[in-house]
Amino acid sequence: MVERADNQSLPQAEGWHTDGEEPCVTLDAFLSQSNATAVRLEPDEDARALIPHLDRLTLIEVAFPKFRDGRGYSSARILREAGYAGELRAQGDVLVDQIAYMKRCGFDSFAPEKPLNNADVEAALSRWPEHYQGAADGAVPIWKLRHG
């Protein structure tokens, strides 16, 4: 299941990709083949390798083979900080208790291996009214709310 952060379910994913969308290629394949528009980034791959190509990418899928492996959070922020505006998808061992942080790091779609309960997702994403620190989601940090 692929869900957009706004909770509108997208068509069911099959394997790595959603029906009707271009399959993601590996980072190596992407860097050697100039026409792909969707790429999959593994935890140990450098998100910055994609920076010269961001304007032609429509989907970057960041792999979370284990939820405890937090490298993908940095990858997401680096991509958003570099101006990437396309879809940024967290795929793999994505659990409801991680998606609020993922969203803050710039993910806007989720492809969990095990389907999530929609009500839990909604609760998780609306849990925190404000945030202490700036991140990649455009939220106004608390210190800015304090000082206008």
Place this chain on the structure above:
Amino acid sequence: MYKYDQYDQQMVDARVAEFSDQVKRRLAGEITEDQFKPLRLMNGLYLQLHAYMLRVAVPYGTLDSRQMRMLAHIARKYDRDYGHFTTRQNIQYNWIKLEDAPAILADLASVEMHAIQTSGNCIRNISSDQWAGAAADEITDPRPWAELLRQWSSFHPEFSYLPRKFKIAVIAAEEDRAAMRLHDIGIQIVEKDGVHGAAFYVGGGMGRTPMIAPLIKDFVPLEDMLSYAEACLRVYNRYGRRDNIYKARIKILIHELGADEYRRQVEEEFAHVKSLGIDPPKAEFDRIAAQFAPPALDASAPDEIDRSDPDFAVWVDQNVAAHKVPGHAIVNISLKPVGGIPGDASSAQIDLMADLAEAYSHDELRVTHAQNIVLPHVRKADLYAIWQKLDAAGLATPNLDLISDIIACPGLDYCSLANARSIPVAQKIAARFSDLGRQKELGELKLKISGCINACGHHHAGHIGILGVDRKGTENYQLLLGGSGAEDVSLGTITGPGFDEDGIVDAIERVTDKYLAERSEGERFVDTFRRVGMAPFKEAIYG
């Protein structure tokens, strides 16, 4: 002291609601223990040998009397009437029921406290100098800097699934009372051309591979501190090892890269991060700093202490430290009575310390990394009244920084990681050296005991350190000499083969006897050890 505003309160309240929901789902079997584990850990809840253990954060070790009383209330209502103060200035409760955890967190939130990020692979509670705001040798109060870091690191979306836990300490004095360079990041507030900034030491730690943090940046301006910390963490999050839990701390990354290469990567990341505007304006620092304004102390208060009661005079000499304001003093309350458990306090004792803080110390208390409690702002004229009340409650042991002021982890009596018991060894050593005259003759001697290689009892940093190991099914204790967690930071060296529980006490006595025979005028134990080296001590121990 820092007071929560609506935003701070809203954050802890949301966390209580979130964790209540997670516990509910766990108890209903909707999530597995494997999925629940990182969630409960980020709320300070460990599953130990006999029960759940809850670790409550005491940010930079500072508490008011209302908060202290809540700690007593939790001990009474949800635990077995006591709590255990830890080496990271927190408090742990050892007998907690999972189903009570949400109610405890709600009680804590009602007094601006929480257990957020007291465990898990995230940025842990920020620790600091227990004499902050009172010490004569500080250049400023480090706690506003620590509070800025606390807010930045709380619920940090990028750094909540780090390779391993991450500990930050902040000090602002030359004397290091917080073991700053044995942290993942140790920050020392320093002054350059009349301006304060942060010196960043990164990659220290104890555990099975102890390391002293190298200086990564000598002066980070206040307005860049969070960006610099963010850069340090991002490099670690991306490149820290995740293949081996024992090599996952940042110290291993920095050791493998070298400090220069790590610094280069951080500087490169910092150049980028600085453009993101994540540092708050100075107005936010000023807002926080205003809440740590020194209490109004009367500098003309009498400076003499009536020492006519000899027991009181002994306590004053050992446990009372100089305050920056004349007529005042810092009271150190030892939680190390002979025969007691280092760092433990009963609910009645916790309440009493709260009462004393309210009556005599401008409503402030501190927890120290040596597992003691501090009343930071006391009039000298009130010392005798305070001492009498402490003495009546078993809290006036005059042994600060002496051999019986032992740091000890909970060990095999409680901890599921431990290989050996720490508490009985601490008790036997304290009993062997129970004569106070003998302790004072030995002078400053920091003895630290860990019940396993993870080093929660800071044995690497003890002038005398003890490491409990499992040797073919029996508890065995290795002896280390020459460590220090202070400004003269060093790592202890193992003397040789280990000992059984009674043998280690005998070995320590041989070491202290040797010190008395070898020392020169004015030398502490650790000074003598550094001068003469291991050989004479080894000879004394093993013959």
